[in-house]
Amino acid sequence: MSVFLLEIGIEELPARFIKNLMAESKDLFKKYLEDAMIDHAELTSFATPRRLCVIVKGISDKQAKKEELIQGPAKHIGFDDSGNLTKAGEGFLKSCQATKDDIKILTTNKGEYLSCNKIVGGEDTASILPKICEQVIKNISFPKKMKWSNEDFLFARPIRWIIALLDDKIIPFELAGISSSNKSLGHRVLSTGELTIKDSCSYFSILEGEGKVILNPEKRAELIVNGGNKLAKEIGGEIIWNDGLLEEVMNLVEYPVPLLGSIDEKYLSIPSEVLLTSMEEHQKSFGVADKNGKLLPYFLTVLNIDAEDLSIAKKGWERVLKARLADAEFFWQADTKSTFALWQEKLEKVIFLYELGSMAKKGERIETLCQVFSSNFQVSAKDILGLGLLSKADLVSEMVKEFDSLQGIMGGIYAEQKGYSELISCALKEQYLPSGVNSPVPSTKAGSLLSIADKIDTLTGCFILGRIPTGANDTYALRRAALGIVRILLEQKSSLGLKELIEKALANYSTVKGKLSEQEAFEKLLGFFEQRLRAYFIGQNISSKVVDAALGAGFDNIYALSRRIEALEKFSFGKDFENSVLTFKRVANIVRKETTIKSGFSTSLFEKEEERNLAQAYNNMEKSFNEKLLLNNYEELFQELWTIRPSIDAFFDAVMVNCPEEDRRLNRLGLLQSIYECLQQLADFDALQV
Numbered sequence: 001m002s003v004f005l006l007e008i009g010i011e012e013l014p015a016r017f018i019k020n021l022m023a024e025s026k027d028l029f030k031k032y033l034e035d036a037m038i039d040h041a042e043l044t045s046f047a048t049p050r051r052l053c054v055i056v057k058g059i060s061d062k063q064a065k066k067e068e069l070i071q072g073p074a075k076h077i078g079f080d081d082s083g084n085l086t087k088a089g090e091g092f093l094k095s096c097q098a099t100k101d102d103i104k105i106l107t108t109n110k111g112e113y114l115s116c117n118k119i120v121g122g123e124d125t126a127s128i129l130p131k132i133c134e135q136v137i138k139n140i141s142f143p144k145k146m147k148w149s150n151e152d153f154l155f156a157r158p159i160r161w162i163i164a165l166l167d168d169k170i171i172p173f174e175l176a177g178i179s180s181s182n183k184s185l186g187h188r189v190l191s192t193g194e195l196t197i198k199d200s201c202s203y204f205s206i207l208e209g210e211g212k213v214i215l216n217p218e219k220r221a222e223l224i225v226n227g228g229n230k231l232a233k234e235i236g237g238e239i240i241w242n243d244g245l246l247e248e249v250m251n252l253v254e255y256p257v258p259l260l261g262s263i264d265e266k267y268l269s270i271p272s273e274v275l276l277t278s279m280e281e282h283q284k285s286f287g288v289a290d291k292n293g294k295l296l297p298y299f300l301t302v303l304n305i306d307a308e309d310l311s312i313a314k315k316g317w318e319r320v321l322k323a324r325l326a327d328a329e330f331f332w333q334a335d336t337k338s339t340f341a342l343w344q345e346k347l348e349k350v351i352f353l354y355e356l357g358s359m360a361k362k363g364e365r366i367e368t369l370c371q372v373f374s375s376n377f378q379v380s381a382k383d384i385l386g387l388g389l390l391s392k393a394d395l396v397s398e399m400v401k402e403f404d405s406l407q408g409i410m411g412g413i414y415a416e417q418k419g420y421s422e423l424i425s426c427a428l429k430e431q432y433l434p435s436g437v438n439s440p441v442p443s444t445k446a447g448s449l450l451s452i453a454d455k456i457d458t459l460t461g462c463f464i465l466g467r468i469p470t471g472a473n474d475t476y477a478l479r480r481a482a483l484g485i486v487r488i489l490l491e492q493k494s495s496l497g498l499k500e501l502i503e504k505a506l507a508n509y510s511t512v513k514g515k516l517s518e519q520e521a522f523e524k525l526l527g528f529f530e531q532r533l534r535a536y537f538i539g540q541n542i543s544s545k546v547v548d549a550a551l552g553a554g555f556d557n558i559y560a561l562s563r564r565i566e567a568l569e570k571f572s573f574g575k576d577f578e579n580s581v582l583t584f585k586r587v588a589n590i591v592r593k594e595t596t597i598k599s600g601f602s603t604s605l606f607e608k609e610e611e612r613n614l615a616q617a618y619n620n621m622e623k624s625f626n627e628k629l630l631l632n633n634y635e636e637l638f639q640e641l642w643t644i645r646p647s648i649d650a651f652f653d654a655v656m657v658n659c660p661e662e663d664r665r666l667n668r669l670g671l672l673q674s675i676y677e678c679l680q681q682l683a684d685f686d687a688l689q690v
Contacts, residue, residue, distance in 0.1 A: 186211025466515030552684020
């Protein structure tokens with residue numbers, strides 16, 4: 001067993017490419033090795049801004065062998081009338097490297113064909129690896145690719161060298177004008193120059209020793225965190241670690257060297273959110289706080305060089321950050337002198353969407369929705385009066401113009417500074433949450449209300465204009481907005497009806513002449529939410545059949561839907577579940593064929609004990625059904641279905657529903673209709689497909 005190394009040397013890659021690059025290269029190499037029937041043990045991949053490598057340990061020296069049945073031409077084509085091979089038959093034998101005695105006649109539903117068993121595989125791994133390497137490199141995907149040579153080849157950045165080593169043997173191939181070798185380059189500044197990799201096993205030690213390259217991203221992150229924490233401890237502080245920034249920084253360097261810099265204490269008067277944003281976004285640096293979370297006049301950055309004296313680098317970073325913070329201080333002072341009233345006037349000239357008017361108009365629509373739905377979130381309409389009008393004001397503030405990621409957050413800070421209530425300021429800060437799949441949802445009820453009002457206004461406005469996401473195209477992030485509404489309603493355990501929410505939001509656009517009518521937009525948006533709900537719950541590892549069955553019973557109350565899905569999932573694991581579903585389907589199938597029947601029944605028309613027992617079982621369930629429904633107690637409701645099922649089965653065994661007597665027939669159908677109306681509110685059992 002050997003060790004194979006592939007290293008691709010490239011110009012500096014954007015940090016955001018590296019995580020996916022490692023995962024995809026590993027998956028591709030594994031796939032092509034399996035396709036080539038080459039056994040291997042451990043397969044790992046690593047990357048820095050300047051290189052990608054794949055290391056395969058325990059790789060077999062040869063392909064595995066296997067016998068395959070090869071089908072050739074039809075018998076009447078492979079043999080002539082005398083039983084001799086035709087040219088087609090001889091060609092088939094030659095391709096299989098077989099003799100006439102090896103031929104077998106294969107009988108299929110289309111006729112008889114020549115066939116023979118052929119041994120495939122067994123080639124040397126070294127002879128197959130060049131093609132695998134080329135396939136891996138050519139099939140790695142990037143958000144953007146570039147062409148830098150006359151060859152018809154695209155990659156994220158120009159390739160500068162390629163190493164391909166099977167133990168100490170170079171695997172020769174050429175790509176993008178670069179021939180594979182055992183030569184690599186180390187750190188752009190710190191290394192000794194060209195590195196000769198003697199064999200694949202010495203790669204790591206040579207690269208890290210002579211090359212000054214830390215290949216493993218996790219090790220780079222560890223060096224950053226440990227070094228940063230040590231420096232912070234020396235000044236009695238703690239680093240404010242940002243996981244997203246840490247991942248970015250560790251993929252910007254090959255040899256991380258943490259460096260602690262200082263800032264003028266006067267900048268600490270600026271809100272901490274502004275300071276951290278300036279450090280993190282503009283300088284890729286981390287803030288430092290004391291044990292109480294208060295910012296200290298320091299920052300941590302990460303260099304890609306090392307030297308005995310880093311004072312010059314330190315001064316450079318401090319000088320650049322000082323300029324950024326001076327700008328932030330200027331914006332802060334300018335904004336503190338302004339007012340929300342002035343900002344709201346400026347919003348009249350800021351367009352939301354051309355057909356939908358200004359951001360000021362959007363604020364008015366949000367205000368209307370916040371007032372309408374305040375009681376749904378146990379918030380006083382009086383306490384949040386003007387919240388929607390204030391929500392977009394900070395978009396024209398100087399600070400948000402510079403740091404757009406602070407929109408909403410600065411609105412809350414300015415509201416607090418200018419004397420608005422804590423309820424208002426907190427809601428303004430949370431209005432854009434959740435901002436992504438893993439982003440937190442608003443923690444306050446007012447913030448939840450404002451976020452939903454903002455998102456549903458954007459959704460309905462875009463749908464009125466016919467700007468509905470198709471495929472991967474989602475210009476206005478409408479899928480994220482819909483998912484945000486779903487997550488907030490679930491977190492708040494809100495019973496707010498989705499239909500009412502959409503209707504009220506659409507009413508705000510009654511004077512807008514769009515591509516779709518209000519009714520068309522309503523129906524399409526409702527279907528859009530259904531798709532998002534389906535994707536969301538399936539993403540929670542719930543069976544698609546269960547999700548579809550629950551959605552089929554309605555999804556207006558999203559929180560109730562989640563409880564129903566949870567209960568149905570549990571019900572689906574129960575004993576005799578499939579037979580129960582078949583029973584409930586039978587009820588539904590009989591009732592749906594009758595378009596004029598109504599629920600209800602008369603006990604005086606029953607003639608058999610089984611229908612009396614079923615009616616009694618239904619009456620026992622019906623007494624508490626609606627009460628449990630209001631409490632979203634679906635687990636008990638499904639348990640009651642389980643209890644009533646034997647009575648339904650006995651009914652079908654003993655009673656003819658479509659009997660000759662019309663009054664008895666309608667009475668029996670009325671009983672089944674009553675049961676069906678309960679079933680409808682729990683699940684569409686046809687969707688379970690057992």
